[in-house]
Amino acid sequence: MKTIYLILISLIILISCSEKKKQEGFVLSGTITGAKDSTLVELLKDNKVIDSTFVFNEKFQFSGKVNQPTDMVVAIKNTRNWRPIWIENNEISFSTDIDNFKKALIKGSQTQKEQDIVTQQTDSLITLYVSISEIMRFDTTISKNIFDSLSLELKKIDSLDTFINKEFAKNNPHSFVSLEIIYYNKKKWDKKLINNLFDSLDENIRASERGNSISHYLELGVNPVTGDHYIDFEQPDTNGKMTKISEIKADYIFIDFWASWCGPCIEEIPFIKEAYHKYKDKGFEVVGVSLDVSELQWKNAIKKYKLDWINISDLKDFESDAVY
Template identity: 35%
Template sequence: MISVVSLFSCKQDKMGIGYEVHGTVRAVPDSTMVYMRNDGLNDSTMVLGETFLFKGKVKEPTWTLMFLENFDEPIPLWLENVQIRIEALPNRLTEVKVSGGEIQSMANMLAERSDAIRTAMDSLGNIMALPELTDLRKDSVQASYRKLQQDEIALEKDFIRENPNSPVSAFILNRNRTRWEKTSVANLFSQLKDSAKKTVYGKLLDRYIKLNKNPEVGDGYVDFVQEKPDGESTRLSDLMGKYTLVEFWASWCVPCRKSNPELSKLYSRYRKKGLRIVGVSLDEDRESWLDAIEEDALEWDNVTDLKFNENEAALIYGVVGIPDNFLIDDKGIIVARNLREKALTKKLKEVFGENPTFKQKTD
C-alpha cells in the first residue's frame, strides 16, 4: 500500500475555506494570461513579477488543467482546498513542479513511477518517425512500443488496486474506461472504496458501466430516450424506418458538419424508400445545436440530452469519437457501423437497390 503524508497537512487543517494556487513562471512577461479549466471551473488571472495567484473553493479534489497564454502545453494539477504551489519554466511545462495537497502528492507519485516508461515511449516514437527506418526495424520498434503501453496499463491498474480510496484511482479508471476491457474496468471499479466511488469520477464510472452495451454489427439495436428540438422526449424506436441510420455528431465537430451536405443528398434519395436518419448530438449548448440544425438544413429527426461526452446514447453505443454511426435494418439488427462518404453511399445502394427514387445530379 502507498502511504502519503501531505507536506501541507497542518496548513490544510487551518485553511479549510478554499484553495490558493501560487504560481511561479520564470521568464514570462507581465500581463500574460493564465487560465484554469475543468467541467465546473472557468477562471483566469495575469502574471505579475513572474508570479500569479488563484483563489477559490472546490467541493471535492478535482483534476484541472492550467493554460499559460501563448504556450501550447497545459499544466495538469489536482485542485484541493489547500495551498498549492506551481513552479514552471515556459519552455519546459511538461516538467512543471506541482505540490501542496495530499491528492496531488499521490498523483505525483504515480507520475514518478511512469516517468521511465513515458521517456522510453517518447524515444521509440522519435525512432519510428525516422524516414530511413526499414520495415523490419519499424516492426521491432512498434512491438517494443506496444510492450511499454501494456507496462503502463499494468502500472496504472496496480496503482488503482493499491489505492482503492483515492480520487486519483477513480480518475484514472474513468479516463481509461473505453481503452481497457469493460470487464477489467468493472472489476477494478468494484474494488474501489465508497470514498472513491462517491467522487465525480466514480459517479461517471458507475453510470458508464451501467449504461454501456457496446452493440456490434450483427447485434440488435439498443433503444434510448433523448429530447427533440421542441423539448419533447422520444425513443429511438419511435423514429425508426425500414433502415435507420443513427448518426452521432455535434455542432462543434468540423468533420461532422462537412459531411452533412452529402448526408442530406443521401437522405433525399432514399427517404421515400424507407431510410430514416436520427441525428444524436453530443452538444451541451442548446442554441449551438439548434443553430447547426438550421444552418445545415437537417431535415431528419435530431435529438440530444445536452450532456456532451456523457450523452446517454453515446455511452450505450460505446461512441468515443465523432462522427460515428450505426445502420439498423427493419428487423432491428445493426448491419454496419461508422460508414463514411463512399462507404455509406455504397451500403445504401446495396440495401435499397440501384434505382433510387431521385437521380443524383452529376458535376
Template identity: 30%
Template structure:
C-alpha cells in the first residue's frame, strides 16, 4: 500500500475507532466480601449485544474489585459461593442488580449482599430500588393480605355454590347437547341434524360417539358436500401418533398425480401451508434447512398448498427455495387432502414413517431438524 493510500485509510479508520471508544464508559464494582471468601465471581450482560460475560477476582483482606468498559448499564450477578458455571450453586451471598457506568460499591461482610454507595448513576439506581422496596412492603402489608384472604374465602364460597348449582340443575352445555342429540336421533333426514352434529364434533370436551351419530343420518345428507366434509373431519380425529396416515392421489403443478403410498420406504413430511400464510412462510427456512440436511438420507417432503391462485403458489415456492414435491388443487381450504386430514389451520404437518405410520405432528422451528436427527 503506497503512502497516499495509507493516509486515506488511516483518516477513514481512526474517527470510527475514536467514536467507538467515546461510547465506552468505565464500570467499577468494588466492596467488602463475606468473611472467609477467597474469590468473587461476576456475570454481566453486555449493554449492546446482551452477550453474557464472566469474570472472577481474588478477595484480598476482605476486599474485591472488578473493572470493565461498556456502552451502558449491564445486568449483573455477583456471587461469593461458586462460579456461575456451576448450575448447582447456592443463592446465598448472591446479588443480581443493574451495574451502571461509574462506581458501584457493595457490602457483603454482614451476610446479605447489598449496594451501599456509588457514582451518580448508581445513586439514581439506589433511589429506584428504594421505591421498589417500598412498593413491595405495601403489597406485603397486613391490610393487603387481609384483602387476599377475603378474596380466597369468597372464591371458595363461589366454587361451592357452583358445585351445588350444577348438582341440582346440571350444566347448560350437558342439557343443550342432550337436546341436540335427541333431535339428531329423531330427525336423521333433517339437514339441521348435520349442523347440530358439526357443533358437537367441534366441542373437544364432548364424549359423544360422533361417528355412530353420523352413520345414523340419511344417505343423502351423508353424501352431501357438507356431509363428506364432516365425515373427513370425524375420521381425521384418528390421525394421532402411531396411527396409519391416509393415502391419497393428488395433482402437482403440472397435473401429474402423486400418491403418498408411492413413497413407502421413505420418511415423509406431509406439510400443509399456503403462500398467504405468514407463519408458514416464517417456518419455511427451518424446513429448507432440514430438507437440505436429510434429503439424501431417505427423507422427502410433500407439501400441500391451500392456495387458490396458481401464480401466488408457485411464486412462493420459488421465492422460498422450496425444492421438494408440491401439490394443490387450488381450492383453498376445500383442498381434498386438507379436508381428508381435517386441517383447520396452517401450518400443519405430519412426519410419516417408511411403513406409513404417523411419527410426529406439528413440529415447529428447529424441532423438525432435531426430530429427524434423532430418528434418522
C-alpha cells in the first residue's frame, strides 16, 4: 500500500512539473516547405525584430515567454513573406510553403483561432476593396458614373467590414483580438462606441499595454471631424528643434503621417512631391510626421526619398499624441 502511495505521489509531482513547464513560455515550431537552409526567419513585434533564427531542413524554432497573448509577425528577412501570428505561452506550430507563406496554418494558439474567425470573414472584403481602389486610381478610361458607382461600392465594403469587426468585439469581451480591433479602429470609429466596447472587455485585457493606450486616447478631447479646426501639436525636427504646427507660415498645410517601414506611405511620396513642388510657392506646405521609433531609419528614409519639406517626429510610433 505504501508503494502505491509513493507511486501516486510521484505521478502527481511529475504531472504538476509538466504542467508548470508547459506554462512557463512558448515554443513556436515552424516548417517552411521549399525554404533553403540558412534562410533567415525573424519574429517581429511592432515592426521590431525580437528574435531571429535560421532554417535547417525546412524547419525553424523560436522560444520565449509573453505576459499575455501577443500579436507578432513571422517573416523571412528581406522578402515579402510574412504572416501575422498570435503568440501565447504554449506549444505552437507554424506550417507553410515558401510560395504561400501568408497562408500558413497555425495551431496551438487559442487567440489565433479567434483571429482566424475574423480574418475568414474579412479577407475577401479587403481583397475586393484593394482591387476596386486600384481600378479607380490607375484606370484613367473609366467614366465619372462608373467612378461614382465604384466609390459607392467601397463604402458598402467598408461598412460591412466595420460591422463584422464591431460584432466580434462586442460578442467577445474575453478576447485580446477584440482589444486589437478596438485599438486599430479607435480613430476611425465614434469615440462613444470605442468607450462602450472598451468598457465591456475583461479587466486584465483593459489593463494591458494596448488597453492603457486606449485609455489614454479616451481621456483626450473629442474626435475632430471634417471641417473642425485642427488640434495643435509640436514635435522635434531632424535637428532636434521643436516645430509647432500653428507656427508654420503657410496658407495650406498638408500633414502627412508616414513611416520608413510603411509601404503604402512610400508609394504616395511621388504624388505628394508633385503637389509640393507645384504649389509650394503659392502658400502650400507639407509637414511629414513620422511614426518611426528609430531615429536612424527615419533620417535615412528622408535622405533616400529626398523629402525636402518639414519633417518632424517624436519617435513614439502609434503612441504619439499627434496620432490621437
